[in-house]
Amino acid sequence: MKITEINHFSHHHKLKLSYSGTPYQCDGCKELGFGSCYQCNNEKCDFHLHENCGVAKPIATHSFFKNINFKYEKKGKQGKTCKACGKDVQGFMYKSKETYLHPSCLELPSTLNGNFNGRSLRLNLKVKAPTKCLICQNKEISKGKLKGWAYISSCGKHCYHVGCVNNLNFENWKMGYFNQSQSGGVTNGLVFINEENRGSSSGRKENERPLMRYALNLIVQAVLGAVVSSWIS
Ligand SMILES: [Zn+2]
Ligand SMILES: [Zn+2]
Ligand SMILES: [Zn+2]
Ligand SMILES: [Zn+2]
Known part of the structure; x- marks a missing residue:
């Protein structure tokens, strides 16, 4: 309940x-x-x-950290970054020794399942990017200091850092793009812009783009904490 x-x-x-x-x-x-x-x-x-x-849990665990309990804390810590996305922990957070996690990062689904034009797409959350992130073109985020969690498709083609998608969300949010109707499509009232201006699809085959955009949108929703499974047909 x-x-x-x-x-x-x-x-x-x-x-x-x-x-x-x-x-x-x-x-x-x-x-x-x-x-x-x-x-x-x-x-x-x-x-x-x-x-x-x-309704935060006082103690949380995560499958990436075996035998570790994270403690909920009300106050962020300046200069401390979330292990998952690399962004500062500025408010509520989970902490274990020197490991910090945003509550929303802690709750990221381990897999995202979608279906695009009859092709099923599965994205798995990994503790580090196995291949280059399509947004920053690197395996590591924040200048090599932090690996950062990433979602990668089971075909291995679509890899995105949680942190890069989070930054993208903030950019779109500040610009008000989420509220506009654009070619990115409307899903349950949420509008996603496409990634075409970001150079992330450079060198990719034209016909792969819609699938790339679809994969990115799945991650955008997951990072926003939207319940993904209920609105993917
Ligand atoms: Zn009030
Ligand atoms: Zn985070
Ligand atoms: Zn929150
Ligand atoms: Zn990245």
Whole structure:
């Protein structure tokens, strides 16, 4: 049973479990979210929490870290980066010794399944990119310092860092692209721009592009914390 209303230490009004049809910035972890969230009904507040940030588990585990417990913490740490995406932990986070994770990164699905024109596509989350990321063209993120988690398709052709997709989401969000109707297509109210201007498809065969875009969109949704499985036909 889902908790439909909560009192949360981070806000002075009650928060209701609602559906955000456009991406929002979580006031807990400062990362972007989409879909199910805890929201203040007072419009002036514009206050959102990821569902997982609103009812955070005090202790969490992850299959990439054997026998390690992560502790939920309310405050981020300056200069500390998330092991998954390489971005600073600026708000709620999970910590174990010197390993930090955003709550939304901790919850990333280990596999994403899609179907594109009758071709099934499966993307697996890996602790490091086995091949070059199609956005940054590197295996490692943040100048080689951090490997960073990546999704790679079972065919091995589509590889994207979680961190690079996260940056892409922030760019699109700041530019308001998620709210516009573009050729990227509308999925359940969420609009994704295509990656054509990013040079990521350079040197690729023209007919591979739609599949690449589809793969990227699956990851965009996963990184936003949208429930992927329910809206892929
Ligand atoms: Zn959050
Ligand atoms: Zn409020
Ligand atoms: Zn992260
Ligand atoms: Zn990358």
